[in-house]
Amino acid sequence: MDRAEIDRRIRTLIEPFNKNGVTITDDTTFQGDLEFDSLTVMDFVAAIEDEFDIIISMNQQAEIETYGQLVDAVKKLVDAE
Amino acid sequence: MSEGISQPDQPVTREARAKGDLFAKFDELIQMREGLLASGVEDPFNLVMEKVLSPTRAICNGRETILLGTYNYMGMTFDPDVIEAGKQALEEFGSGTTGSRVLNGTYQGHKECEDALKEFYGMDHAMVFSTGYQANLGIISTIAGKGDYVVLDIDSHASIYDGCSMGRAEIVPFRHNDIEALEKRLKRIPADAGKLVVLEGVYSMLGDVAPLKEMVRISKEAGAMVLVDEAHSMGFIGEHGRGVAEDQGVLDDVDFVIGTFSKSVGTVGGFCVSNHPDFEIMRLVCRPYVFTASLPPSVVATAATSIRKLMHGSNKRAHLWENSKRLHSGLKDLGFQLGTDEPQSAIVAVIMPDLTRGAQMWEALLKEGLYVNLARPPATPANMTLLRCSLCAEHSEEEVSTILGMFERAGKAVGII
Numbered sequence: 001m002d003r004a005e006i007d008r009r010i011r012t013l014i015e016p017f018n019k020n021g022v023t024i025t026d027d028t029t030f031q032g033d034l035e036f037d038s039l040t041v042m043d044f045v046a047a048i049e050d051e052f053d054i055i056i057s058m059n060q061q062a063e064i065e066t067y068g069q070l071v072d073a074v075k076k077l078v079d080a081e
Numbered sequence: 082m083s084e085g086i087s088q089p090d091q092p093v094t095r096e097a098r099a100k101g102d103l104f105a106k107f108d109e110l111i112q113m114r115e116g117l118l119a120s121g122v123e124d125p126f127n128l129v130m131e132k133v134l135s136p137t138r139a140i141c142n143g144r145e146t147i148l149l150g151t152y153n154y155m156g157m158t159f160d161p162d163v164i165e166a167g168k169q170a171l172e173e174f175g176s177g178t179t180g181s182r183v184l185n186g187t188y189q190g191h192k193e194c195e196d197a198l199k200e201f202y203g204m205d206h207a208m209v210f211s212t213g214y215q216a217n218l219g220i221i222s223t224i225a226g227k228g229d230y231v232v233l234d235i236d237s238h239a240s241i242y243d244g245c246s247m248g249r250a251e252i253v254p255f256r257h258n259d260i261e262a263l264e265k266r267l268k269r270i271p272a273d274a275g276k277l278v279v280l281e282g283v284y285s286m287l288g289d290v291a292p293l294k295e296m297v298r299i300s301k302e303a304g305a306m307v308l309v310d311e312a313h314s315m316g317f318i319g320e321h322g323r324g325v326a327e328d329q330g331v332l333d334d335v336d337f338v339i340g341t342f343s344k345s346v347g348t349v350g351g352f353c354v355s356n357h358p359d360f361e362i363m364r365l366v367c368r369p370y371v372f373t374a375s376l377p378p379s380v381v382a383t384a385a386t387s388i389r390k391l392m393h394g395s396n397k398r399a400h401l402w403e404n405s406k407r408l409h410s411g412l413k414d415l416g417f418q419l420g421t422d423e424p425q426s427a428i429v430a431v432i433m434p435d436l437t438r439g440a441q442m443w444e445a446l447l448k449e450g451l452y453v454n455l456a457r458p459p460a461t462p463a464n465m466t467l468l469r470c471s472l473c474a475e476h477s478e479e480e481v482s483t484i485l486g487m488f489e490r491a492g493k494a495v496g497i498i
């Protein structure tokens with residue numbers, strides 16, 4: 001799967017969690033810009049995991065701060081399948 | 082700090098932090114705490130019990146208070162046999178061991194305490210730690226290392242998360258008590274990776290019980306080892322009081338049971354019991370077991386005596402359940418929102434609308450003469466503010482009625498019901 005396709009799918013998944021309608025770029029941060037709390041993170045990560053049939057462990061989540069980093073991390077996990 | 086409480090109108094002024102002050106990261110929490118205290122409530126995290134009269138009564142801040150937030154489920158803290166065993170050990174073996182379990186810190190009492198645990202659980206091996214926190218920290222960090230996966234409930238106790246971090250295992254959380262979410266995650270983990278599933282029998286925040294029957298089966302089918310923390314069930318859940326895994330008929334499939342002496346047993350300490358044939362090697366490789374001093378002789382003597390008495394505590398057990406049911410239905414009838422629809426354990430969690438009113442309610446109850454446990458974000462699930470009530474087998478029927486009256490008056494005064 002190419003990066004653009006992963007990006008497109010995650011953009012759809014993030015919509016219900018983007019309560020303030022923030023414009024999302026690769027530099028958008030989950031904590032700062034999107035104001036995700038730990039519960040939102042869990043639900044959002046679960047949605048991505050189900051969509052791509054992958055696991056993003058908490059250790060990996062800790063390394064991801066921006067939307068762009070998330071897309072890259074998912075691409076890596078999908079490629080490794 | 083105590084002075085600040087009686088002067089709610091003074092603005093909080095603080096000097097700018099010195100450059101390089103590592104405490105800057107706590108500023109938000111410091112402000113939240115100061116804000117709470119400035120609103121005039123007594124500090125919920127600074128209560129002093131000046132005198133303890135019984136498992137259910139103490140003098141707190143000068144007031145005689147009913148204790149409803151101590152996890153002293155079976156009321157063993159003042160049991161005459163337990164006290165006597167402690168006194169005797171104190172006199173015969175001294176006040177402390179001054180050493181690690183693997184050096185000079187294993188006394189006869191530690192062995193007797195481990196024997197009592199083996200008998201209580203009907204298991205081959207028992208290992209006593211200095212606290213339950215250290216038991217989780219030690220066992221999890223030692224058996225799940227780098228490259229292994231720990232799959233755990235998102236609402237797991239801090240000691241479980243800390244054990245995962247210390248062992249540097251991959252942490253995979255799933256939604257609280259969600260069987261399907263657990264199953265999906267287990268299926269996605271690489272087949273050849275080591276897997277440990279960590280569950281709790283009773284979750285202490287809401288007092289709800291885990292669906293261990295299904296979860297343990299799914300975990301075993303996926304080739305995972307299973308650890309169950311039964312901190313909040315020992316002594317009164319399951320036919321022999323072995324906990325939720327026993328109650329749901331899956332104890333034989335659980336690889337490790339973690340427990341604590343700080344709740345039903347009524348003293349301090351933690352343990353792990355297991356049937357794993359090589360379990361004893363843990364005593365050499367588990368750092369939170371090796372690199373700390375063992376429990377004092379009086380503590381292991383009180384623990385062993387208490388554990389043996391808990392094997393025969395069916396009357397107390399029945400009364401504890403009566404209490405839990407009575408409090409749960411009484412609070413529900415008064416219009417409080419509770420953590421579970423039905424009482425599932427000896428914990429009844431009352432959900433507060435927000436932290437401010439939660440703290441006000443907590444204080445109003447304390448002034449009525451009732452101590453409950455205030456739990457606030459981020460330690461709570463879904464960022465709730467909770468008043469956690471834990472019942473004791475020594476609470477009388479009359480006391481539970483008194484407690485309900487206190488809740489009614491405080492709840493009306495604060496405007497929650």
Ligand SMILES: Cc1ncc(COP(=O)(O)O)c(C=O)c1O
Binds near residue numbers: 213215217281
């Ligand atoms: C689920 C759970 N595990 C472990 C512990 C730790 O027990 P201890 O107080 O013995 O350190 C607690 C107590 O807070 C607990 O609630």
